[in-house]
Amino acid sequence: MHRHIALTRRHLLGVASAGAFVTIAGGTTGCSKTEGGGESDADLLAQLKKRGYAKVAYANEAPYGFKEGGTLKGEAPTLHAEVFKALGVPELRPVFSEWDGLIPGLLAGKYDVISAGMAILPERCEKALFSEPEFISPTAMMVPAGNPKKLGDLSSAKQAGVTLGVMSGAAEKGYAEGAGVPADRIRTLTKPQDGADAVRSGRIDAFVLTGISLRWLARTNKGLEVTEPFLPVVDGVKQYSPGGAVFRKGATSLRDAFNVELRKITSDRERYVSLLGTYGFTAAEMPPADLTTARLCSA
Numbered sequence: 527m528h529r530h531i532a533l534t535r536r537h538l539l540g541v542a543s544a545g546a547f548v549t550i551a552g553g554t555t556g557c558s559k560t561e562g563g564g565e566s567d568a569d570l571l572a573q574l575k576k577r578g579y580a581k582v583a584y585a586n587e588a589p590y591g592f593k594e595g596g597t598l599k600g601e602a603p604t605l606h607a608e609v610f611k612a613l614g615v616p617e618l619r620p621v622f623s624e625w626d627g628l629i630p631g632l633l634a635g636k637y638d639v640i641s642a643g644m645a646i647l648p649e650r651c652e653k654a655l656f657s658e659p660e661f662i663s664p665t666a667m668m669v670p671a672g673n674p675k676k677l678g679d680l681s682s683a684k685q686a687g688v689t690l691g692v693m694s695g696a697a698e699k700g701y702a703e704g705a706g707v708p709a710d711r712i713r714t715l716t717k718p719q720d721g722a723d724a725v726r727s728g729r730i731d732a733f734v735l736t737g738i739s740l741r742w743l744a745r746t747n748k749g750l751e752v753t754e755p756f757l758p759v760v761d762g763v764k765q766y767s768p769g770g771a772v773f774r775k776g777a778t779s780l781r782d783a784f785n786v787e788l789r790k791i792t793s794d795r796e797r798y799v800s801l802l803g804t805y806g807f808t809a810a811e812m813p814p815a816d817l818t819t820a821r822l823c824s825a
Contacts, residue, residue, distance in 0.1 A: 570780045579617035580610050581637035585625045589742055589805035590643030601805045602641035605660055612787040629654055640772035651823035655781045657788055659768035659813035664755030666737035668725055671751050677732055679756040680705035688731035691721045698734040701758035722747040741806040755810045768813055
């Protein structure tokens with residue numbers, strides 16, 4: 527059982543290249559509307575297929591969803607482009623939103639789906655529909671090249687008596703404390719690059735964040751490496767931090783059709799890594815088959 531799974535939104539780094547590119551275009555077509563401003567559920571997928579595109583929201587956060595050179599890139603747009611193509615919708619048209627405005631904009635009918643790697647949280651499930659998980663976010667540690675302290679997880683960090691760095695306001699501080707790392711061995715940092723700099727200078731022995739984020743950070747920080755990802759355990763519960771696509775509450779038919787195609791990708795290791803490896807996603811980020819959105823929304 528994974529009843530009280532901690533789910534947090536991460537702020538990740540960088541600019542990507544390659545992957546499935548989704549070009550920006552403009553224009554809209556007429557369609558039936560609900561009071562919230564979006565297409566009615568009964569004909570939404572049919573409308574998207576007829577007009578040939580879906581409007582997707584992104585928050586410009588790499589590697590989840592971001593724009594580069596007039597092109598939308600990242601984990602969510604790449605994955606969602608594959609899914610919608612399989613559903614007969616060949617194009618995604620991006621709409622930028624600040625993070626806090628993503629769900630309000632969806633409910634107002636400004637776009638059809640949120641493609642931003644949004645964490646599946648019970649309070650968000652009350653407002654919108656989530657797909658099944660697209661990924662999980664195992665934790666990792668950034669350490670000096672060669673991993674001189676031989677760190678593998680938070681338990682090993684406690685045993686070694688090392689000093690850890692964590693992001694201010696992020697979940698990793700609680701993970702470290704839950705593993706028994708003393709408070710005076712935990713340093714709070716403002717941004718990810720500060721963590722890399724602190725490891726390089728020896729002010730901390732390891733910087734703790736998601737493996738996705740740290741692998742992205744390592745691309746521009748030579749002399750550092752990232753440990754194999756692991757799932758922290760708090761009060762006996764594994765911390766998965768899953769994310770998914772988000773739809774309006776009434777769009778159950780579209781969400782269900784989306785899930786069918788999504789599952790074909792998230793259950794295929796080779797295809798998943800081939801699609802998302804450019805953005806730092808590995809087989810370790812593939813969601814377990816038994817980790818369902820229904821369970822996460824009721825956690």
